[in-house]
Structures are given as structure tokens and as C-alpha cells.
Amino acid sequence: MKSFKSLSHWGLFLLCFSLCIPSCKKKTDSDDDVDASSGRFYKYTSCTVIAPPAEVNLSSYYKKYLNCSGIPVIGSAAIDDEALIETDNMIKFMLRGKDNIKNKMIETGSYFAITPTLGLGLMDAPELAGSPYINAYVGGIVLPDKHIGVASMDNILCQGDPNNNSLHEFVHLMHLDGFRHAYPNFESEAKAAFSKSKNKGLWANTHLSRDFLEYIAAGVTIWYGVSKQSSPAAGDGAFNNIVKRSELLAYDPDLYNFIATYFHTDTDVPGCLAPVLDPVGNANCDPTVTDIDGNSYNVVSIGSQCWLKENLRTAHYQDGSAIYNPNGNSTDWQSNTTGACLSYQNNPSNDATTGKVYNFYAVMNSKNICPNGWHIPNTTDWGVLLNQLGGVPVASAAMKSTSSLWQAPNVGATNSSGFTAMPYGATSDGVGFQGHGNGAAFWISDEKSSTEGKLIMLFNSSTDAWTTKGGKTGGLYCRCVKD
Numbered sequence: 148m149k150s151f152k153s154l155s156h157w158g159l160f161l162l163c164f165s166l167c168i169p170s171c172k173k174k175t176d177s178d179d180d181v182d183a184s185s186g187r188f189y190k191y192t193s194c195t196v197i198a199p200p201a202e203v204n205l206s207s208y209y210k211k212y213l214n215c216s217g218i219p220v221i222g223s224a225a226i227d228d229e230a231l232i233e234t235d236n237m238i239k240f241m242l243r244g245k246d247n248i249k250n251k252m253i254e255t256g257s258y259f260a261i262t263p264t265l266g267l268g269l270m271d272a273p274e275l276a277g278s279p280y281i282n283a284y285v286g287g288i289v290l291p292d293k294h295i296g297v298a299s300m301d302n303i304l305c306q307g308d309p310n311n312n313s314l315h316e317f318v319h320l321m322h323l324d325g326f327r328h329a330y331p332n333f334e335s336e337a338k339a340a341f342s343k344s345k346n347k348g349l350w351a352n353t354h355l356s357r358d359f360l361e362y363i364a365a366g367v368t369i370w371y372g373v374s375k376q377s378s379p380a381a382g383d384g385a386f387n388n389i390v391k392r393s394e395l396l397a398y399d400p401d402l403y404n405f406i407a408t409y410f411h412t413d414t415d416v417p418g419c420l421a422p423v424l425d426p427v428g429n430a431n432c433d434p435t436v437t438d439i440d441g442n443s444y445n446v447v448s449i450g451s452q453c454w455l456k457e458n459l460r461t462a463h464y465q466d467g468s469a470i471y472n473p474n475g476n477s478t479d480w481q482s483n484t485t486g487a488c489l490s491y492q493n494n495p496s497n498d499a500t501t502g503k504v505y506n507f508y509a510v511m512n513s514k515n516i517c518p519n520g521w522h523i524p525n526t527t528d529w530g531v532l533l534n535q536l537g538g539v540p541v542a543s544a545a546m547k548s549t550s551s552l553w554q555a556p557n558v559g560a561t562n563s564s565g566f567t568a569m570p571y572g573a574t575s576d577g578v579g580f581q582g583h584g585n586g587a588a589f590w591i592s593d594e595k596s597s598t599e600g601k602l603i604m605l606f607n608s609s610t611d612a613w614t615t616k617g618g619k620t621g622g623l624y625c626r627c628v629k630d
């Protein structure tokens with residue numbers, strides 16, 4: 148009966164792998180292939196500051212033009228070249244890996260203007276003449292119908308408020324000219340997160356409570372660590388005390404997850420304002436570690452811990468004895484109650500990519516399958532990791548690779564931790580692999596029962612990191628953690 152119970156649970160586990168694909172959002176690819184071969188500025192690129200080409204038909208007020216990204220930055224004779232260069236660098240940073248957004252913006256004709264000062268000074272831009280929206284407190288603006296964003300040189304060169312206004316405005320431009328065309332659900336998801344935050348009473352007395360547009364732009368400014376910090380926490384009308392990614396996650400996980408879905412996770416924002424970053428931990432791990440077979444693994448430091456950045460692939464225990472490999476004999480695999488391992492599709496040439504799978508008997512064997520000085524993580528080790536990544540409901544976003552091997556909609560995946568979990572599935576019969584593309588599962592070293600071990604699962608449909616159990620004869624991938 149014991150083995151029956153174990154097998155039936157394993158069946159459920161695998162069923163879950165294949166059925167937990169959500170019917171919800173699906174990326175629409177129709178706009179991904181815009182090739183940026185149209186639009187007002189697309190022919191007129193320059194990575195040095197030049198006079199505006201006559202063909203782009205700008206006001207004669209503008210004397211400077213820099214278009215190194217596809218989205219030109221312009222200014223009058225009074226604007227320092229440095230301000231244009233900083234803004235161009237910011238734009239390139241924001242569009243890193245976002246060619247579909249960038250190309251849509253090029254096609255739309257997005258551009259960015261710099262005025263000497265903020266507030267009423269923004270009115271110097273001829274496009275803003277007569278604008279009723281500018282007052283002494285406005286740090287920048289986007290006019291959707293003109294596809295222009297405007298910010299000021301004093302702010303860009305850090306002579307004004309310590310808030311990256313140009314980045315904030317550029318997020319508006321990305322939203323209005325890029326994201327909403329490329330991703331049909333972008334706005335509905337933003338609105339849903341916004342109304343949820345409203346219902347919870349979040350962001351009172353700040354920009355973010357104004358409307359979903361500001362919710363996105365000011366949220367992304369926080370995400371990149373370049374939002375002004377204000378005390379008290381209650382908000383000063385524009386800002387509050389949330390300035391770091393970890394604080395955003397703790398305060399408004401819906402906004403965090405929305406941003407994590409659409410914006411990259413890099414932290415090297417160019418410009419005069421150094422981003423406020425979360426501590427990256429102090430584990431100071433060696434970059435690689437070698438197992439008994441001589442396989443070298445990349446190591447990632449996550450907070451206080453050192454983890455293998457790839458799946459284990461050793462064929463021997465630490466003492467040099469071989470781990471049994473049934474080589475595709477399913478009966479052998481399923482009846483084995485000592486340690487066993489297997490290559491993906493029983494093909495050792497896959498090991499370097501996917502790693503090997505191990506049954507739980509190999510995991511619990513005191514001869515240890517991990518490199519010397521390392522072990523299979525127990526419940527506590529995993530708990531420390533998940534907590535460092537924001538907790539169970541969101542941790543897998545930081546753990547899942549952004550590789551296209553993960554089937555859409557690889558929810559929330561940012562791999563911000565560097566853990567780089569890949570969706571290589573699992574095997575129950577030692578022959579077929581299930582869940583390839585939708586799930587990653589790793590053993591936890593703690594036994595659940597005489598026939599079951601504990602494991603952790605990540606899915607393409609969720610940001611959760613589930614802890615569950617599975618029959619000991621199942622084959623899962625392993626990550627080791629340093630002692």
C-alpha cells in the first residue's frame with residue numbers, strides 16, 4: 148500500500164506539471180516584428196550631438212540633436228551636450244533587451260526634449276506652448292498626441308530635485324508609444340494592480356495614487372532606485388519613503404510583479420543619480436566549484452548563501468563510488484531503493500546543459516552527491532533563500548531563468564537572483580520526462596515519509612515557489628548549497 152500511495156501522489160504531481168498552465172495572459176507576437184523602418188526619425192540617427200536634420204522638421208528653437216538609440220534627444224543652444232548624452236544613455240538603458248518596444252516607438256515617432264529648467268521652465272519647449280498642465284512643481288511631461296517627453300537639464304545634471312524625472316517621463320513614453328501597442332494586456336494589468344492598491348489604501352498622498360499612468364511611471368522610477376525619498380512615510384504629496392526594489396515588493400507586490408513582468412532587472416542606471424540598491428549579500432562565494440567527476444559548476448551568491456547556478460551532474464558520490472544508473476530500464480528505475488541517477492532522455496550528452504536527475508535515495512545517501520563542502524539543501528536552506536527573494540509568493544520570479552525554454556507566460560520571471568532555474572521537468576518512470584517547458588523541481592534533503600521526499604517546484608504560470616512532496620523513486624534535478 149505504501150508504494151501505491153507514493154506512486155499515486157507522484158502521479159498527481161506530474162499531472163500538475165502538465166495542467167497548471169494558465170489560460171490567462173498570452174503575449175501577442177503580432178507587433179514584435181516591427182523593424183523600425185518607418186517613423187519620423189528612423190533615417191536620422193547620430194551618436195554625436197549634431198544640428199537637427201532639416202528633414203525631421205523640428206522647430207528652429209532646437210539646435211542640438213542626438214539620436215543614438217532610435218529615439219532622438221533634442222535641445223536648444225542653451226542645453227549642454229552632456230545633458231543630451233546622459234538622456235540618450237538613460238534611453239538606451241531603459242530599452243535594453245526591449246527591441247519590440249523600441250521599434251514601436253521609432254515607428255510612432257517618439258522623441259525627447261530637454262529644457263533648461265523644470266517647472267514653468269518646461270514651457271520653453273515650443274511643443275508645450277500654452278499647455279495648461281505646467282506649473283511650478285512639474286518636473287517633466289509627456290504629450291501623448293505629440294509623442295514627446297520633456298524633462299529639464301537642471302534635473303538631468305543633478306542641479307535640481309533628487310528624482311530621475313527624465314526616466315519617469317520616458318517610462319510614460321514607453322508605455323504610451325510602445326507597451327500598450329506591443330502588449331494588449333499591459334494597460335488592463337496595470338489598471339488592475341492600480342485599483343487593488345487603491346482598495347488597500349496604498350500610496351496615499353503620492354504621485355502613484357493619482358492614476359494608473361503615474362502608478363506605472365513612478366513605480367518604475369522606484370524599481371530602478373532613482374525615486375526621490377521623502378519622509379514621513381505618509382507621503383508628501385508626491386513621494387513617500389519607498390525607494391528600493393525590496394521595499395516596493397514588501398509594500399505593493401502587485402506593482403512589483405507588474406513591473407517585473409515588463410521591465411528588465413538591471414540596476415546600472417546611468418546618470419547623475421546613483422540608484423538606491425538592495426544589498427547584494429555578503430556570501431563572497433568562489434565563482435565555481437568542482438565535483439568528484441571534475442565537472443565545474445558556476446556558483447551564484449544569493450544573500451548569505453552560495454548556490455550552484457546549474458543542476459548537479461555528477462555520476463559519483465563524494466567517496467568516488469558510482470551512483471547507479473539504470474540506463475533507461477524503467478523497471479529498474481522504479482524498483483530501485485538505493486541511489487540512482489539518469490541523464491535527460493538517457494543521453495549523457497545532455498548532462499552539461501540540463502544536469503542529471505537523481506532519485507531521493509541518492510539525495511539522502513550519506514555519501515553525499517554534492518561537491519566536497521556542499522550539500523543538498525534542506526528545508527531551512529531553501530527557506531533562507533526564499534525569504535531573501537521576497538518570500539514564497541514571489542520568490543520564483545527571482546529564480547526562474549528568462550530563457551525562452553520556459554513556455555509563455557513565464558509569470559514574473561526576472562532571474563534577478565541569478566539562480567537561473569530551467570524548466571527541465573522531472574521523470575517518474577526513468578524514461579519519460581514530464582513538465583519540460585513548464586516546470587522546474589528540485590529536491591529538498593528532508594524526508595517527508597518512508598516513501599516520500601520533499602521538493603520545491605517552480606512553474607511558468609506563477610511566481611510562487613511551492614514546497615510539496617514526491618515519491619522517492621521520482622527523478623528530479625538537484626542544486627547544492629555550500630555548507
Ligand SMILES: [Zn+2]
Nearest residue numbers: 315319361364
Ligand atoms: Zn508622470
